[in-house]
Amino acid sequence: MSKKDNGAPIILAYLNEKNRPYSAQDVFTNLQKQHGLGKTAVVKAMEQLALEGKIKEKTYGKQKIYFADQAQFKDVSDADLKAMDCQISELGADVQALTQSCRQMDAELKELSGSLTTEDMVAEIQQLKAECSGYRERLEKIKSATNHVTPEEKEKVYKERNIYVKEWKKRKRLASDMINSILEGYPKSKKEFLDEVGVETDEDCKVAVPSV
Structure with a gap:
């Protein structure tokens, strides 16, 4: 682009192609990157085109708007x-x-x-097969074990458990009754009493009496 035309042919062709109103700033923004036009050059070129009657100019307040001459269409x-x-x-x-x-x-x-991709699916299938194989080996070991618990031994364990659970409930109830009796004449709260005598409840230990 020569200094003489100052980008005027590019601007004229652009306004005729778009056929819509633009400010000098709009034209500069739209053409600067592609054609390397400067802001001052754009303003002067558009003013010159308007003076030559090649484009039309309208003034709105302080802003000038330029657009193609509609007579050519x-x-x-x-x-x-x-x-x-x-x-x-x-x-x-x-x-x-x-x-x-x-x-x-x-x-x-x-x-x-x-x-999953095909490769990921193949890898996951191989992993699952390996896990299944491990479970099968574990199951076979359990089946072949000689130290199984007999029904009699199992029944004995359950009976002993029931005895211990009943004893736990009994002692818990006795301790609760005793503490409540003391608290009737104790001036402080139950928590303060338990802290003072160093009693730890099931709740403190986060345990609960299991059902029989």
């Missing part, structure tokens, strides 16, 4: 407008269909992204 008939409207409707329908298709593909992509 041919008139459009009603039939052409209707045809354009139909085309816009068709394109809008195509856009909706494509948008829906994209959403479906996005959903499928998310689902596939969360699935």
